[in-house]
Amino acid sequence: AVVSTQSxxxxxxxxxxxxxxARRKPKGDEPDIQPKRNxxxxxxxCPLCLRDNFPELSEIWNHFDTSGSCPGQAVGVRVRLxxxxxxxxxxxxISDSKVANPEERIKINQQIIAKVTRILYDKSTVDLTCKTSxxxxxxxxxxxxxxxxxxxxxxxxxxxxxxxxxxxxxxx
Numbered sequence: 001a002v003v004s005t006q007s008x009x010x011x012x013x014x015x016x017x018x019x020x021x022a023r024r025k026p027k028g029d030e031p032d033i034q035p036k037r038n039x040x041x042x043x044x045x046c047p048l049c050l051r052d053n054f055p056e057l058s059e060i061w062n063h064f065d066t067s068g069s070c071p072g073q074a075v076g077v078r079v080r081l082x083x084x085x086x087x088x089x090x091x092x093x094i095s096d097s098k099v100a101n102p103e104e105r106i107k108i109n110q111q112i113i114a115k116v117t118r119i120l121y122d123k124s125t126v127d128l129t130c131k132t133s134x135x136x137x138x139x140x141x142x143x144x145x146x147x148x149x150x151x152x153x154x155x156x157x158x159x160x161x162x163x164x165x166x167x168x169x170x171x172x
Contacts, residue, residue, distance in 0.1 A: 012116045016079035016087060018106050023072035035060045048073040050101050074102050086125050093129035
């Protein structure tokens with residue numbers, strides 16, 4: 001798929017499907033890796049993949065040092081837009097509240113609405129955000145070539161009329 005401003009302009013709101021959780025693999029000599037113990041369960045948690053079912057501390061070190069079974073720290077989600085272009089949503093742009101693990105909010109194959117924040121023409125991909133605050137601020141955003149402005153205005157007018165009728169009924 002070719003990235004063009006017509007199909008994926010910055011600020012454009014698009015529908016996309018999640019196809020992968022992007023992860024950063026652990027490096028063997030990372031000094032910041034400090035496993036945490038859950039005092040209630042007594043189990044240890046990997047600080048990277050957040051798996052929390054290790055009965056012994058040594059099992060965590062084995063998890064990302066020797067066995068290589070740690071998938072790594074989640075850094076975002078990879079999506080495919082309806083036009084076939086792939087995109088990336090960094091963890092910080094998944095929600096207005098802090099997200100440690102994207103899998104708590106977004107599932108593989110889930111359809112989501114996102115806003116294009118950057119186009120990487122050389123890689124034929126886009127960066128996106130699906131924060132509520134970013135999506136609520138799209139009223140003046142350009143719509144794609146398939147956006148049905150007439151139908152949207154009609155729906156908006158119908159909704160306003162329904163709300164007015166409900167208010168009148170409540171006043172009676």
